[in-house]
Amino acid sequence: MAEVSASSASDNAGGKVRAKKLSTKIDMTPMVDLAFLLLTFFILTTTFNKKRILELTMPEPVEDPSKLQLLKAKNAFNVVLAEDNKIYWWIGFAESAQVTNYSDKGIRKILLEERKANPDLMVLIKPMEKSRYANVVDILDEVEITDITRYAIVELTEEDKQRIPNAR
Numbered sequence: 001m002a003e004v005s006a007s008s009a010s011d012n013a014g015g016k017v018r019a020k021k022l023s024t025k026i027d028m029t030p031m032v033d034l035a036f037l038l039l040t041f042f043i044l045t046t047t048f049n050k051k052r053i054l055e056l057t058m059p060e061p062v063e064d065p066s067k068l069q070l071l072k073a074k075n076a077f078n079v080v081l082a083e084d085n086k087i088y089w090w091i092g093f094a095e096s097a098q099v100t101n102y103s104d105k106g107i108r109k110i111l112l113e114e115r116k117a118n119p120d121l122m123v124l125i126k127p128m129e130k131s132r133y134a135n136v137v138d139i140l141d142e143v144e145i146t147d148i149t150r151y152a153i154v155e156l157t158e159e160d161k162q163r164i165p166n167a168r
Helices: 029-045 107-117 133-145 158-163
Strands: 002-006 022-026 076-081 087-091 098-100 122-127 151-153
Touching (some): 076 107, 076 133, 107 133, 122 133
Antiparallel strands (some): 076 087, 087 098
16 A cells, blocks of 8 residues: 655744645555465466476286297388488398488388388387487387387397498
């Protein structure tokens, strides 16, 4: 609330009569209360950034290896992650690998075409020693985007290294 206080004017001993000067005092308490109410409202109604995590479903260990279902060669889509963001890929037991990258016409387009041609496709992701962790995350994102439900991260074998040029 605003108040107007009158100063005492008893010291006018004579002479001119001057108009009384009134000072104003504004009580800021309601405005501060309103500011804190608004601040509290916006803090409580704000949604904070949720952690974005990549969910991986790992298979349960099998006690009897003879009961495992074998993967047909025509369904195996091999992806090798190499250095410099290169991706080598082949299907089944191909003798040599083809090279691509993460661009728009790269691995995503290939995965979409192969999934359309073969719905039973399983992507075998094989990172090399010099590949980066970001490449693994990127290929998992591409697999998720292309709606491939069967994929696995496996170790790179010596046979796989022979398919890739300049692999050591």
